[in-house]
Amino acid sequence: MKDINYGQNDGFDPSEGLRTLGFTWTAQIDAVQQCAEEAERQLSYVSLCKSEHERKKLGSYYTPTDVADFFWRELFVQKEIFTNRDALSFLRKHHFVEPAAGAGALIFALMKRFVALGLTPDQLAELELSIVDINANALSFVEEQIESLAKNWNVVFDRVHLVRNNFLELRLDNGTKPYFFFGNPPFVGNKKELSPWKNLYADFLEKALQHIEGVGGVHFILPLSIAFSRDYNALRTAILKVGGTVCLSNFDNIPDTLFKSGKPSHTNTNKANSQRCTILTILPEGPRRVLATRLLRWSKKDRATLLGRSPEYFDVSGYAFDKQIPRPDSQAILDYLNLAADSPRLGTILAKSGRHELFVAGVARNYISLREGPANGVHALGFKSEEDFLLGLGILSSDLFLSYWLSLGDGFHLTKGNIFNFPLHHTLVRECEYNASALRKAWQARQRFQKGKLNSGQMTRSFDLTNAVPSLIGA
Structure with a gap:
């Protein structure tokens, strides 16, 4: 040597x-x-x-x-x-x-x-x-x-x-x-x-x-x-x-x-x-x-x-x-991403001046955290119509979106890019439209799905609708 x-x-x-x-x-x-x-x-x-x-x-x-x-x-x-x-x-x-x-x-x-x-x-x-x-x-x-x-x-x-x-x-x-x-x-x-x-x-x-x-x-x-x-x-x-x-x-x-x-x-x-x-x-x-x-x-x-x-x-x-x-995260999400590669993205239904708002935490682990209002580290998403709002809600709270984020995210941050780039295949949009009534009811009853976490001495409250909305896996 x-x-x-x-x-x-x-x-x-x-x-x-x-x-x-x-x-x-x-x-x-x-x-x-x-x-x-x-x-x-x-x-x-x-x-x-x-x-x-x-x-x-x-x-x-x-x-x-x-x-x-x-x-x-x-x-x-x-x-x-x-x-x-x-x-x-x-x-x-x-x-x-x-x-x-x-x-x-x-x-x-x-x-x-x-x-x-x-x-x-x-x-x-x-x-x-x-x-x-x-x-x-x-x-x-x-x-x-x-x-x-x-x-x-x-x-x-x-x-x-x-x-x-x-x-x-x-x-x-x-x-x-x-x-x-x-x-x-x-x-x-x-x-x-x-x-x-x-x-x-x-x-x-x-x-x-x-x-x-x-x-x-x-x-x-x-x-x-x-x-x-x-x-x-x-x-x-x-x-x-x-x-x-x-x-x-x-x-x-x-x-x-x-x-x-x-x-x-x-x-x-x-x-x-x-x-x-x-x-x-x-x-x-x-x-x-x-x-x-x-x-x-x-x-x-x-x-x-x-x-x-x-x-x-x-x-x-x-x-x-x-x-x-x-x-x-699964073969199902891989198949969906390949199928929907050329589809419009979720960002196309968002509007800065939309009067219907959905607040999504900028970090995630085992579920996508929805919030009641604006805060540091929270994405504020605007929709022009209730139909678009319910479509966004149905997707972001779904098992399919969580699986998508686990497959393409960094394991901790949920970025605007993750949200905006989610593909809207026409079969998925149809499924969410079919589920609109159930989604509206789940959102109205969101307090039932509230979770709390102590961060630096302050309680952060969020909503986990994963099990309250219809599954989109295989939609």
């Missing part, structure tokens, strides 16, 4: 993880992976005072062991790597690159996956791997762990190279093997003059895409914004141009989170929790297909179950409604 001037380790002993291991090399790699998770936390700090704020400013969201295991298991499923022969072929075919390695959680999880499929230490030592990071202590820890494994297994990892550098400044030469990029790039905002992208993760992804050239692959943990934000429309176009398989596993951040730390500038629970995430897989070879999960939500007690099995994927290869890659 390449020699590096690592600097000081701040009292952390990187060899501690291997001193009390058992005798089997399978147990050793598992123990190293567990050790790496603790090291991730300690080595994520670049300041001597271990400032949490400074750590987050660098976008350091290091990867828990269970997430790392899920990360590789899903990749192996997508590539149909199920046997020792499959695994060895995958290992020998690629030059693997981890552009922001941290303490190596994803590296050791990859080794563990290879071990689980029966690769021997001699075969594992064939791994061609470049480990890149700007944190000298992190690279030192990874090197210690790899050298300890090599000593215990009596092999030499002579194709593993450690590089202390900024991945974006690293020159990648064309080698004999295609690159396979994997990792958890930093999630941190860019200065406008330094990049065309708002977040640094996009620069990492863009560089990786430039070097896979129809073979190889990219497997990254990214913010959910890669799937929907207008800021990354061009990047999504580049992703889809690659061809082959594009797969997105999408994760919410409430009630449980993939990562164990949040954003530095917020004390509000929803904003301070870890990022909503997407595990993005790009495999250029093979027929074109785009797969995506719904926005997955889970409680801590269900974490092991969620991360211990493959989620349900929807085929969104033919999706044409907008420039997103959707997180389909």
Whole structure:
């Protein structure tokens, strides 16, 4: 491995993880992976005072062991790597690159996956791997762990190279093997003059895409914004141009989170929790297909179950409604969006001077929150006629609209764009007109469906008409 001037380790002993291991090399790699998770936390700090704020400013969201295991298991499923022969072929075919390695959680999880499929230490030592990071202590820890494994297994990892550098400044030469990029790039905002992208993760992804050239692959943990934000429309176009398989596993951040730390500038629970995430897989070879999960939500007690099995994927290869890659809440909403892609939008029946008003909260979770009147963070929607008002009410309070928002929203904010862009297919409009009498009665009786929530000591009251209005799923 390449020699590096690592600097000081701040009292952390990187060899501690291997001193009390058992005798089997399978147990050793598992123990190293567990050790790496603790090291991730300690080595994520670049300041001597271990400032949490400074750590987050660098976008350091290091990867828990269970997430790392899920990360590789899903990749192996997508590539149909199920046997020792499959695994060895995958290992020998690629030059693997981890552009922001941290303490190596994803590296050791990859080794563990290879071990689980029966690769021997001699075969594992064939791994061609470049480990890149700007944190000298992190690279030192990874090197210690790899050298300890090599000593215990009596092999030499002579194709593993450690590089202390900024991945974006690293020159990648064309080698004999295609690159396979994997990792958890930093999630941190860019200065406008330094990049065309708002977040640094996009620069990492863009560089990786430039070097896979129809073979190889990219497997990254990214913010959910890669799937929907207008800021990354061009990047999504580049992703889809690659061809082959594009797969997105999408994760919410409430009630449980993939990562164990949040954003530095917020004390509000929803904003301070870890990022909503997407595990993005790009495999250029093979027929074109785009797969995506719904926005997955889970409680801590269900974490092991969620991360211990493959989620349900929807085929969104033919999706044409907008420039997103959707997180389909169901096949029904995906079918509706494709059917109604060219239909008029809900915004066409809204009017600023409309005397019939509907007030909709600018955030949502399990239902679309209707309010009694105007307030901060509430969208005021005007309609010229009662017929249009009841159409808007029927749609916004429906199970179909909630499913639409879960599929195309960010999981927290309900924006005017979400509302205005909802498609009004003529069959849906007819169904709402048929339901007009029931909708009028439900609205008149809305106090029966009132809910209250305490925010900063003040009670916020809203109406949840989901179960009071006719279902529009399948309308």
